[in-house]
Amino acid sequence: MLGEKLVTKIWETVARDGIGALAAPWQIKREGHARLEVRRQETITLAQAEKDAEGIRHGTKKLLPDGSVRDLTEQHGSAEQGAELVSGPKVSQSSILSAAKSKESADRVQAEVNLSRTLIYAEEESDTPDEEVSDEAVDPDWFKRWRESAQEVRSEELQRLWARTLAGEMKAPGTYSLRTLDFLRNLTKMEADEIAKVAPYIFSNFLPKFDDDSLQGAGIDFGILLDLEDMGFLTGHTGLGLQKTLTSQRSDKYFAVLINHGKILLLERSAVEPPITISGAALTRVGREVITLGNFTPDMEYIKKLAGHLKSKGVTTHVADWIPRPDGNGEYRNSVSLQ
Numbered sequence: 001m002l003g004e005k006l007v008t009k010i011w012e013t014v015a016r017d018g019i020g021a022l023a024a025p026w027q028i029k030r031e032g033h034a035r036l037e038v039r040r041q042e043t044i045t046l047a048q049a050e051k052d053a054e055g056i057r058h059g060t061k062k063l064l065p066d067g068s069v070r071d072l073t074e075q076h077g078s079a080e081q082g083a084e085l086v087s088g089p090k091v092s093q094s095s096i097l098s099a100a101k102s103k104e105s106a107d108r109v110q111a112e113v114n115l116s117r118t119l120i121y122a123e124e125e126s127d128t129p130d131e132e133v134s135d136e137a138v139d140p141d142w143f144k145r146w147r148e149s150a151q152e153v154r155s156e157e158l159q160r161l162w163a164r165t166l167a168g169e170m171k172a173p174g175t176y177s178l179r180t181l182d183f184l185r186n187l188t189k190m191e192a193d194e195i196a197k198v199a200p201y202i203f204s205n206f207l208p209k210f211d212d213d214s215l216q217g218a219g220i221d222f223g224i225l226l227d228l229e230d231m232g233f234l235t236g237h238t239g240l241g242l243q244k245t246l247t248s249q250r251s252d253k254y255f256a257v258l259i260n261h262g263k264i265l266l267l268e269r270s271a272v273e274p275p276i277t278i279s280g281a282a283l284t285r286v287g288r289e290v291i292t293l294g295n296f297t298p299d300m301e302y303i304k305k306l307a308g309h310l311k312s313k314g315v316t317t318h319v320a321d322w323i324p325r326p327d328g329n330g331e332y333r334n335s336v337s338l339q
Contacts, residue, residue, distance in 0.1 A: 003126035005133045009170050010122055013138055017147065021116045039120055050113045057106035111151040114159065118150045121163035128171055132326045136173045145178055149185040157189060164293045180289045183232060191231060194224050198234075199296045203258040203265065203306070205288050206244045207234065209280040210309045214302055225281065233290065236281040246276045254315065258306075263298045264322040264332045265307060267315040276313050307338040 011024050028038050052069045055061030062070045146169070150162040161184060168175045198220055201207055207225075209215070228234040236242030246256035246267065254269035256276060267276060283291060300319075307317035320332035 003128050005130035006126040006128050006167065006170055007123055009133065010119070010126065010166065013143055013170065014119065017143060019115065019119075019147070021112050022119060039123070042116070043120065046113050046116055049109055053106045053109040053113065056102055056109065059102060062102070063105040063109065110154070114153055115147065115151040117156075118153070118159045118162050118166070121160050122166045125160075125164050125167035128167075132171065134172050138169055138173050142169065142173075142178065142181070145181050149181055152185070155189055157192065158184075158187065161187075161192070161293050168292065175292075176289050177285070180286050183286045183290065187231075191227065194227055195233060195290065196294060196296070197224065198228060199291055199294055200261065200299050201302060202283065202291060203260045204244075205283040205291075206242075206258075206278070207237075207281045207283075208244075208278050208306055208309075209241065210278065211305055214305055218299065218302070228287075229281070232284055233287040234281045235284050241279050242282050243277045243279055244282070246278070248272050248275065259322055260303060261296045261298045262322055263300075263303060264320050265303060265310075266318040266320060266332070266335065267310060268318075269315045276310065276315060278310070304338055311338075 007025055011026075014020075015024060022042055023038055025035065028035050052061055052063075055071070056063055056069070060071070060073050062072055064070055146162070146166060150159070150166075153159050153162060165176050165181070165184065197218070198207065201215065201218065201220070215221075225234065225237045229237045246258070248254045248256055251272065254267070254272050254275075256267045258265040258267070303319055307319070311317055317338040318335045319338055320335040322330055322332050324330040
């Protein structure tokens with residue numbers, strides 16, 4: 001099965017940490033069940049557990065010591081509710097402690113649900129050839145920080161981000177720093193949407209700013225870029241901006257590239273010097289790590305506009321499909337002239 005080594009590595013780490021809400025792959029295999037069916041049934045169970053957590057939080061259900069949940073509305077009926085209306089609500093130390101205990105129980109159940117769902121999503125992100133998965137173990141402190149953060153997230157979109165973070169770190173330990181985990185922990189859905197809006201216009205970890213009208217046409221205004229700089233995703237948006245120098249990768253002629261999510265822009269010129277420079281903003285280290293968690297579609301119209309801007313600097317331009325390799329390099333195919 002594609003990704004079996006990565007899935008096994010994830011679950012061995014999970015098992016060592018004492019997380020056991022879901023069936024481990026080897027348990028599923030031993031019992032002769034289909035993994036997808038088991039995960040489907042677990043997803044249904046998690047949905048019910050989430051409803052139970054809401055009931056516990058609102059006082060209509062109670063988490064018992066054996067892990068079962070009791071429906072208090074069926075036990076008490078309407079008589080007690082009517083008596084409360086007559087006598088009025090009573091506030092006491094015991095009622096405050098009971099409410100606090102209920103909230104703690106509800107939060108604990110919700111945390112397990114969040115974590116379990118994220119692990120299911122991590123399995124879905126594990127379609128990686130075994131030879132690309134490192135044998136190095138993930139730092140226990142890193143995994144502890146990841147677990148504590150992932151169990152707080154209820155949004156499916158953000159849970160999938162945490163799932164990709166775990167799968168990526170298991171594949172190659174050191175891929176995502178603790179600083180990036182802290183960034184993701186504080187990330188709101190609105191901020192994630194802003195990152196997703198800007199990401200298609202990032203070329204080789206740089207946001208070229210040669211045509212503000214084109215960016216604004218894509219819904220990217222000054223305020224969004226300022227937000228991204230404030231949160232530590234971008235740098236150089238304000239002030240004098242940054243310059244990215246594209247030095248030649250060959251000695252016999254000028255040849256430089258800009259990579260953009262599955263596409264590569266090729267720049268060529270007979271004279272090696274001078275190098276081409278472009279203005280814009282750069283991704284921070286956190287930004288470079290975070291952007292790898294998404295799957296973004298290149299904007300071909302914007303690529304053509306950038307190519308037209310660069311042609312004014314005396315280079316010819318081609319665009320091609322970019323096929324990355326695990327070592328960080330890659331190859332391009334199907335080159336097309338943008339003259």
